[in-house]
Amino acid sequence: MSTQAPAPAARRSASAGLQQPAWTSTGGRAPSTGAVVRATLLIAGALLVVTPVVWAAVSSFKTQEELAQTPPTLWPNHPTADNYTSGLQAFDFVHFLTNSVIVTVFATVLTLAVNSMAAYALSKYNFRGRTVLFLITLSTIMIPLQVILLPVYQVISSFGMVNSLWGLIIPPAATPTGVFLLRQYMLTLPDEMIEAARIDGAGEFKIFLRIILPLSRPALAVVAIFSVIWRWNDFLWPLIVAQDESVQTLPVAIARFASQQAIPFNQILAVSVVTIIPIIVIFLFLQRHIIAGLAQGSIK
Amino acid sequence: MSVLAPDRARGLSAWMRGKTLAPYLFVLPNMVIFGVFTIWPAFNGFNLSFYDSSNGRTYRPVGTGNYSNILSDSQFWGVVQHTVLFTLGFVLLSTVLATALALMLNAQRRGRGALSAAYFLPVLISPVVVGIIWKAALDRTTGLVNEVLSAIGLGSPGWLVDSSLSLISIILVGTWIHLGFYAMILISGLQSIDTSLYEAARMDGASVWQSVRLITLPLLRPTLMVVIILATIAGFQAFDFVYTLTGGGPVGATTLIIQYIYENAFSYPIQYGLASAAAVILFVVVFAVTFVNYAIGRRSESI
Numbered sequence: 001m002s003t004q005a006p007a008p009a010a011r012r013s014a015s016a017g018l019q020q021p022a023w024t025s026t027g028g029r030a031p032s033t034g035a036v037v038r039a040t041l042l043i044a045g046a047l048l049v050v051t052p053v054v055w056a057a058v059s060s061f062k063t064q065e066e067l068a069q070t071p072p073t074l075w076p077n078h079p080t081a082d083n084y085t086s087g088l089q090a091f092d093f094v095h096f097l098t099n100s101v102i103v104t105v106f107a108t109v110l111t112l113a114v115n116s117m118a119a120y121a122l123s124k125y126n127f128r129g130r131t132v133l134f135l136i137t138l139s140t141i142m143i144p145l146q147v148i149l150l151p152v153y154q155v156i157s158s159f160g161m162v163n164s165l166w167g168l169i170i171p172p173a174a175t176p177t178g179v180f181l182l183r184q185y186m187l188t189l190p191d192e193m194i195e196a197a198r199i200d201g202a203g204e205f206k207i208f209l210r211i212i213l214p215l216s217r218p219a220l221a222v223v224a225i226f227s228v229i230w231r232w233n234d235f236l237w238p239l240i241v242a243q244d245e246s247v248q249t250l251p252v253a254i255a256r257f258a259s260q261q262a263i264p265f266n267q268i269l270a271v272s273v274v275t276i277i278p279i280i281v282i283f284l285f286l287q288r289h290i291i292a293g294l295a296q297g298s299i300k
Numbered sequence: 301m302s303v304l305a306p307d308r309a310r311g312l313s314a315w316m317r318g319k320t321l322a323p324y325l326f327v328l329p330n331m332v333i334f335g336v337f338t339i340w341p342a343f344n345g346f347n348l349s350f351y352d353s354s355n356g357r358t359y360r361p362v363g364t365g366n367y368s369n370i371l372s373d374s375q376f377w378g379v380v381q382h383t384v385l386f387t388l389g390f391v392l393l394s395t396v397l398a399t400a401l402a403l404m405l406n407a408q409r410r411g412r413g414a415l416s417a418a419y420f421l422p423v424l425i426s427p428v429v430v431g432i433i434w435k436a437a438l439d440r441t442t443g444l445v446n447e448v449l450s451a452i453g454l455g456s457p458g459w460l461v462d463s464s465l466s467l468i469s470i471i472l473v474g475t476w477i478h479l480g481f482y483a484m485i486l487i488s489g490l491q492s493i494d495t496s497l498y499e500a501a502r503m504d505g506a507s508v509w510q511s512v513r514l515i516t517l518p519l520l521r522p523t524l525m526v527v528i529i530l531a532t533i534a535g536f537q538a539f540d541f542v543y544t545l546t547g548g549g550p551v552g553a554t555t556l557i558i559q560y561i562y563e564n565a566f567s568y569p570i571q572y573g574l575a576s577a578a579a580v581i582l583f584v585v586v587f588a589v590t591f592v593n594y595a596i597g598r599r600s601e602s603i
Contacts, residue, residue, distance in 0.1 A: 034508065038404050039411075045401065046418035049476065053421060055444045056433040068442060114330040121326035125319070133327055140334060142590065143342050146537050146558055147583040150565050150576050151341035151348055174333035204322035233426040235540035236558065240566055251428040255544055258432055269436060272429045279424045287417055291484050 053276070060084070060269040067266045084274070087267035093274060096253040099242075100232060103168050103249055108227040110173045112220055118174075119182030120208050124194060134183075141176045145237055153240055163244040172237060178223045185219035186212065222293040225286075232279060250275050349580045352573030359572075366577035375552065376560065376578065382467060383557045387535030389471040394478050394531050395524065401479065402486035403512065419480035427477065431544030434473045435460065438545075460546055463553035470542050470554050477541065478534060482527045489523025490516065525597035529590055536586050557582050 031039075055074075059067060060083055062076040121127070122134050145152065152171055153162075161167030189212065197207045213220070235251045242248045248256070254275060258268045283290060349366055351359040370376050405415060422430065437444045438459040446456035459469045493516065501511045517524075539558035542548065548555035557578060564575035 038407060042401075042404050042408055042415050046415050049479070050418050050421060052433055052437040052444065052476075053425070056436055059436060074447070114333060117326040118330035121323035125323035125326075127320070127323040130323070133331065136339070137330075137334070140338050140342075142587050143338055143583070144533070144537060144586075146539075146561075147579050147586070148338070148341045148345045149561060150572065150579060151345040152337055153565075154344070154348075155337060155341055170333065171337035174330045174338070176334075179330060204319065208326070229424065233428075233540075235426070235428050235543070236562065240562070251426045251540070254426070254432070255428045258428075258544055259547075265436065268432060272432045275429060276425055279426075280421075283417075283420075283424050287413070287420075291416055291420060292488070 056269055057273050057276075060266065060273045062266060064264050064266050067269075083266040083270035087270040088274070090263065090267065091253070091257050091271045093271065096248055096250045097275075097278075099165065099247060100249040100251075102165055103238075104228055104231045106165075107169045107173055107231045108224055110169060111175055111178055111227050112224060114174050115178035115223060116182050116213060116216065116220065117208070118179050119186055120212055122179070123183045123186040124189075124191065124212075137176050137179050141180075145172055149236070149240065156241065162241060163247055164241075165247055167241045168238050168247070168249070172234075175223075175227070178227070181223055182216060182219050185216055189215055218293075221289065225290050225293050229279075345576060345583075346580055348572070349576040351576075352571075354570050354572070362573060366573035370574050370577045370581070373574065376574070378552060379555055379557055379560045382554060383536065385467060386471055386474070386538065386554075386556060387532060389468070390474045390478075390535045390538070391528060391531040393471060394475040394482055395528055397475060398479055398482035398486055398527060399520075399524070401483040402490060403516070405483060406487050406490045416480075416484070419483060421480070422477045423481045427540035428544050430473065430477055431541040434469075434476075434541075435545050438469055461550055463550050466546055466550060466554050470538070470545060473541060473545060474535070474538055478531065482531065485527055485530075486520065486523055489520050489526075493519045522597065525593060529593050532589055532593065533586060536582065536589075 058075065061079040061081065062073070063078060063080055063082070066073055066077060118137070122130060122137075156162055156167045156171060159167075161170070193211060194207055197211055202210070233251060234249075235255065238249045238252045239255070242252055245253070254268075254271060257263060257271060348359075350361060350363060352362045352366060353359045401419065405412065405419070408415065425433075436442075438446075440446060440456055440458045440461060443459070445459065450456050457465055459465050497515050497519075498511055501515055506514070537558055538556055539562070542554055542556060543559065546554045548559050561575045561578050561582070564571045564578070
């Protein structure tokens with residue numbers, strides 16, 4: 001690897017701010033000042049973002065006395081897992097985790113099912129009322145659950161769905177953004193395929209199931225990722241629906257746990273750390289898809 | 301159309317073979333959920349704002365009484381003030397930082413995956429837990445932030461107990477949560493810009509700053525609009541992380557509109573009237589702000 005003659009400084013720093021790779025690990029060129037400054041800023045920022053989480057995780061191994069100590073210690077003097085054992089005794093983690101998993105999985109499957117069917121009809125059929133239905137769908141983007149909290153609560157309470165997992169799952173399931181995203185994607189699928197399948201005698205539902213859904217996988221993945229992150233972390237709706245401990249999801253249960261005066265803060269931290277772990281593990285496996293998918297999804 | 305065939309196995313597809321009925325059946329489940337849990341409650345919510353109730357079971361009509369009550373409620377105006385200040389600060393800070401981050405991250409090659417993951421981390425953490433983590437980190441005497449600040453001689457401000465600082469604290473934490481997400485959206489906007497434009501600018505001797513200002517930012521405008529609209533909506537709807545971070549305190553200094561609605565509707569003393577009037581007002585405001593943002597975005601696009 002021979003070192004190339006450095007290009008004029010202006011040119012190099014110009015390319016640094018743009019799309020061209022300023023320097024690569026394989027290139028022999030020395031990094032420009034701009035690139036060094038940029039990398040430094042990026043790393044410093046990343047540390048700033050991650051540090052509080054790491055610090056909280058480390059602090060969850062401190063004893064209660066050490067946690068209340070002034071000035072605080074950075075690293076636990078006598079690391080202990082007691083917070084975890086006692087915290088998980090006072091907090092029925094497995095129970096709330098089960099509720100969270102049930103709600104997230106069922107809600108996401110339901111959202112994918114109803115949204116994709118609606119999107120298919122709105123993108124591939126000509127029928128009376130299509131435009132009106134599509135406009136109604138779009139307009140509900142402007143009505144987030146937060147502003148209709150009370151009237152929706154009345155509806156589920158008249159259905160007897162307060163304190164039931166269905167009350168958590170169903171009301172927010174028909175997302176307008178999901179329909180919109182899937183419809184935009186399905187519009188790009190060729191009509192000829194559907195016609196050919198019809199000529200071969202396939203039923204409408206079979207065409208949807210066997211042809212449209214498999215081809216829409218990228219868009220379905222985006223909707224699924226959105227749904228999982230949102231449902232897993234959702235707080236306000238579960239807070240008012242799941243008043244009873246038996247149906248509470250992790251965020252609601254933690255908030256309740258954290259608001260109890262009798263619970264020492266080190267246990268609250270320990271329980272919080274435990275709840276972060278599952279979603280981070282999933283993220284590390286699917287990082288590329290998640291980031292790209294979310295970004296794409298929000299623009300469309 | 302034909303009725304459901306008795307042969308169940310082939311029944312559904314035979315039934316749906318009729319092309320005219322199929323689309324209606326496909327949209328039905330989604331529209332039923334929409335209708336029952338969004339559209340009907342939306343109209344009902346408007347209707348509800350003309351009634352009052354103190355227990356959620358018996359209602360009495362009060363005309364526009366809820367609106368005149370809420371408009372003369374000093375607590376409500378405090379909440380409006382905090383919500384507007386919070387949203388302004390949050391939208392401004394998170395958009396500016398996310399743009400800077402997106403520009404830098406997009407140009408970065410080495411270690412980009414790890415850096416993106418780090419900035420994206422807060423998006424994954426439940427906002428309730430975010431509140432707990434920052435409550436620990438911002439604690440006046442035992443928190444990480446003041447430990448660092450006092451080490452470099454900046455004293456130990458009461459981030460969560462000083463009422464003028466607490467609003468700044470929730471703006472910072474809100475930005476911390478959303479920064480990575482907004483930056484990722486902006487990066488995918490950046491990547492759709494034709495790179496030959498930069499080549500041409502470089503040939504003409506443009507500096508980095510010039511090409512950012514004259515090429516990147518104008519072409520990024522539609523994506524920036526998306527981020528600003530998302531941030532505005534997120535700002536007006538902020539509730540969860542504030543709930544565990546400050547609980548709306550000290551003395552209501554960080555109580556935002558959603559918490560006001562929630563508390564009036566679901567915790568004692570219940571004042572349904574105030575809650576439903578506030579919800580209608582919030583709806584109108586969010587709708588108007590989004591519409592104005594969108595209109596401005598559209599107009600500047602056509603220039």
